[in-house]
Amino acid sequence: MQKVFNNKMAIFLFVFPGILLFSLTFLVPIVLSAYYSFRDTLSPGTPSAFIGFANYTELLFHDSRFWLALRNAVLLGLGFILIQHPIAIFFAIMLDRLGGKAEKWFRTIFFIPCVISVVVISKMWLSLLDPTFGAFNKMLDSLGLGFLKHAWLGDSSTALISMLFILIWAGFGWGLLFYYAGLKGIPDDLYEAASLDGASGFRLHWRITVPLLSPVITVQITLAMITALKQMETVFLTTNGGPGDSTQFLAVYLYNKAFSASQYGYANAISILFIIVCLLATYLSNKLTRSDATEF
Amino acid sequence: MVMNSKSTRNILLVTALAAVSVLSACGGGNDKNNNAGSSTNGGTTGSADKEVTLRLFSNLPDRKSGQGLAEQMVIDNYIKANPNVKIDIETLAEEPFKNKLKAYMASNESLDVTMVHGGAELNTLVQAGYVKELNPAEYEGDTYKFLPGVYKSFTFNDKLYGLPRNSDYEVIYYNKKLFDDNGIKIPTTYAELLEAGKQFRAKGIEPMSMNGKDLWSFAAFFQDLVVRLTGDQNLMLDAVAKKKNFTEDENFLAAAKLLAEARDTKLFQESFMTADYGASQNLFTQGRAAMWYMGSWEAGMATNDKLPEDFRNNVNVLKFPVVEGGKGKDTDLLAWNGGGYSLVSSSKHPEEAKKFFDYMMSADQWAKIVWDTGAAVPAQKYELSGKESELQKQLTEVLTGATSTAGSIALDSGTPKFKDDAQNAFGKFFAGGSTPQQLLADLQKAAETQ
Numbered sequence: 001m002q003k004v005f006n007n008k009m010a011i012f013l014f015v016f017p018g019i020l021l022f023s024l025t026f027l028v029p030i031v032l033s034a035y036y037s038f039r040d041t042l043s044p045g046t047p048s049a050f051i052g053f054a055n056y057t058e059l060l061f062h063d064s065r066f067w068l069a070l071r072n073a074v075l076l077g078l079g080f081i082l083i084q085h086p087i088a089i090f091f092a093i094m095l096d097r098l099g100g101k102a103e104k105w106f107r108t109i110f111f112i113p114c115v116i117s118v119v120v121i122s123k124m125w126l127s128l129l130d131p132t133f134g135a136f137n138k139m140l141d142s143l144g145l146g147f148l149k150h151a152w153l154g155d156s157s158t159a160l161i162s163m164l165f166i167l168i169w170a171g172f173g174w175g176l177l178f179y180y181a182g183l184k185g186i187p188d189d190l191y192e193a194a195s196l197d198g199a200s201g202f203r204l205h206w207r208i209t210v211p212l213l214s215p216v217i218t219v220q221i222t223l224a225m226i227t228a229l230k231q232m233e234t235v236f237l238t239t240n241g242g243p244g245d246s247t248q249f250l251a252v253y254l255y256n257k258a259f260s261a262s263q264y265g266y267a268n269a270i271s272i273l274f275i276i277v278c279l280l281a282t283y284l285s286n287k288l289t290r291s292d293a294t295e296f
Numbered sequence: 297m298v299m300n301s302k303s304t305r306n307i308l309l310v311t312a313l314a315a316v317s318v319l320s321a322c323g324g325g326n327d328k329n330n331n332a333g334s335s336t337n338g339g340t341t342g343s344a345d346k347e348v349t350l351r352l353f354s355n356l357p358d359r360k361s362g363q364g365l366a367e368q369m370v371i372d373n374y375i376k377a378n379p380n381v382k383i384d385i386e387t388l389a390e391e392p393f394k395n396k397l398k399a400y401m402a403s404n405e406s407l408d409v410t411m412v413h414g415g416a417e418l419n420t421l422v423q424a425g426y427v428k429e430l431n432p433a434e435y436e437g438d439t440y441k442f443l444p445g446v447y448k449s450f451t452f453n454d455k456l457y458g459l460p461r462n463s464d465y466e467v468i469y470y471n472k473k474l475f476d477d478n479g480i481k482i483p484t485t486y487a488e489l490l491e492a493g494k495q496f497r498a499k500g501i502e503p504m505s506m507n508g509k510d511l512w513s514f515a516a517f518f519q520d521l522v523v524r525l526t527g528d529q530n531l532m533l534d535a536v537a538k539k540k541n542f543t544e545d546e547n548f549l550a551a552a553k554l555l556a557e558a559r560d561t562k563l564f565q566e567s568f569m570t571a572d573y574g575a576s577q578n579l580f581t582q583g584r585a586a587m588w589y590m591g592s593w594e595a596g597m598a599t600n601d602k603l604p605e606d607f608r609n610n611v612n613v614l615k616f617p618v619v620e621g622g623k624g625k626d627t628d629l630l631a632w633n634g635g636g637y638s639l640v641s642s643s644k645h646p647e648e649a650k651k652f653f654d655y656m657m658s659a660d661q662w663a664k665i666v667w668d669t670g671a672a673v674p675a676q677k678y679e680l681s682g683k684e685s686e687l688q689k690q691l692t693e694v695l696t697g698a699t700s701t702a703g704s705i706a707l708d709s710g711t712p713k714f715k716d717d718a719q720n721a722f723g724k725f726f727a728g729g730s731t732p733q734q735l736l737a738d739l740q741k742a743a744e745t746q
Contacts, residue, residue, distance in 0.1 A: 042424065042712075043398050043401060043402050043420065044402040046420070046423055046424040047423070047424075126570065130570075132565070132567060151566055151567045154508075154566075154568065154570040154727075155569070155727070156727040159727075238570075239570065242509060242511075242569060242570075242723050243508070243570070243727025243728070244720075244723045244724040245720065245723070245724065245728075246727065256716065257716075259394075259395050260712065261712050262416075262417075262420045262711070262712035262713065263712075263716075
């Protein structure tokens with residue numbers, strides 16, 4: 001077998017299909033996208049003119065919707081990191097302590113939203129949050145909180161927060177699973193030793209669990225930022241960026257520009273900026289959360 | 297494991313070949329599909345006896361009722377008369393249809409005939425050279441009987457690129473029972489409409505259902521108001537064409553203020569900004585909203601046996617009410633021709649395709665069938681069959697009684713970018729509560745940067 005790996009031809013043959021696929025599905029589209037982003041194309045194949053950086057200057061300096069979409073993505077990312085993840089860690093710890101059958105049961109229950117199709121989730125929340133027949137408002141009513149009733153997704157003042165809520169809810173299971181798996185990797189004797197030293201409850205977890213989970217947290221934060229940036233399906237299916245522009249996200253905006261407004265070149269410029277923003281976000285979140293690997 | 301390098305190389309080569317053949321199999325499959333049509337006729341067209349398969353792309357997935365059924369009946373008739381022709385029909389619902397048509401345009405897919413939306417969307421296809429120019433002279437006369445002025449949304453730079461299949465115009469459908477039971481007057485003026493809205497709201501009934509998520513209905517509503525105020529069908533179209541200014545003409549401001557009144561008195565249902573077409577229709581057809589602002593293409597509601605009988609017996613049509621002090625009459629109709637068919641340039645059977653297209657557009661096919669089945673109001677002259685539903689009769693009255701028509705909906709008279717920006721301006725206005733002045737400024741900007 002060693003010979004095989006020394007053979008350049010063999011290496012090439014092994015690697016070539018992968019490179020080919022990667023190029024065809026990844027590199028070529030990106031290069032084409034960059035090409036179209038410098039043109040005023042209506043859609044591929046239509047006559048177009050080279051317009052230099054016009055699409056980019058328009059986007060960066062005149063397009064408030066682009067910045068709004070970016071802001072919403074950042075808000076969503078922060079929502080994931082500051083709301084979803086702490087809750088996920090908390091539940092992961094609880095789950096870990098539960099043990100036995102109950103642990104398995106709850107693990108499954110928490111993970112259910114993640115195995116349901118995004119379309120179903122979107123339609124479900126659209127119904128739940130409907131102001132006339134939605135269960136959510138009815139529940140508020142029956143709790144005597146009728147004054148809080150709202151057209152949750154239909155009102156621009158609450159649409160974004162409702163959207164964040166749905167996304168945080170839907171992604172909760174994944175976060176939980178990651179942290180839970182991380183927790184399982186922490187040896188029990190560390191906790192035993194700490195409790196012998198008198199640590200307990202919150203302190204125990206703050207001093208031991210959180211630092212030992214930090215590699216998982218790092219990965220999770222990066223993933224959260226990426227997930228937030230590329231958010232598309234749920235938004236597209238529930239509000240399509242509306243009402244007004246209140247739940248505009250980059251991917252939805254890009255889609256609408258390309259396929260509704262027939263500004264294909266412009267949409268490609270958005271997609272190129274989109275890639276840059278994603279790379280930046282990954283780089284930054286890695287940089288900010290990098291800590292020395294904890295040994296135990 | 298020890299292998300000599302020769303056999304290793306052989307194994308690897310076989311693997312690689314297998315991989316390559318898997319990849320190429322995908323391509324091969326496509327080729328097969330593409331050739332399926334042409335192989336049956338060997339590339340010759342026009343010969344009457346040769347087997348030909350034509351490809352039709354349509355936005356009417358429901359083939360059992362309404363316009364889909366009508367389209368299918370036309371096709372069946374044609375196949376019966378031309379047994380050598382097969383028609384391969386692909387249908388998708390509205391939004392997926394639009395997207396796939398763009399993909400087809402981009403790849404220059406060889407469809408023969410396609411459904412098109414007039415105005416902004418057809419414009420994109422025209423610019424890409426995807427659809428064929430037609431000669432309007434061929435469609436004059438008694439075989440076709442097109443109504444005057446129906447080519448407007450299908451004409452670009454004085455060239456015709458498609459034929460309309462329906463006359464579309466905005467009306468207000470209303471549920472007579474809800475008005476009668478609650479003792480509310482059927483509105484004939486805008487103030488009465490708003491007043492009726494308040495009364496319905498007080499009784500816990502949604503006054504008017506609106507597909508706010510789709511946004512375009514707002515633009516039509518606004519255009520209706522502008523016409524009622526000025527009596528001028530062209531004012532708004534001129535503003536889109538930059539011959540007038542949204543922010544300078546005080547009629548626009550007056551109309552925008554009236555629009556704000558509808559918003560602020562909650563004329564539309566509570567969740568109108570999240571309601572898409574289907575949701576707004578359901579609310580109305582289930583008798584939970586008293587009115588529905590929608591187009592004539594919903595004539596089939598009265599005969600659709602999937603809807604409650606109680607509703608079918610009570611659905612009626614109302615002309616958009618006049619505005620007090622406005623110069624417009626209630627017979628100024630916001631009418632245009634939205635949907636239609638075009639011939640595709642990359643067709644592999646251009647002559648056969650044209651033959652089928654002409655057959656479909658002749659007055660005794662599509663036009664007659666949609667009218668007889670109550671599916672829509674055609675863009676061609678049609679004779680009453682005597683079996684029309686009450687709703688169809690009312691709709692006919694609205695159309696035949698019209699003293700002026702718009703020819704195009706303003707939203708579709710600009711570029712797709714204008715449409716998107718303008719819709720967004722209305723979205724902002726209704727959801728974010730921007731002022732009438734802001735709405736007009738946004739519309740002006742949309743017109744200028746289209």
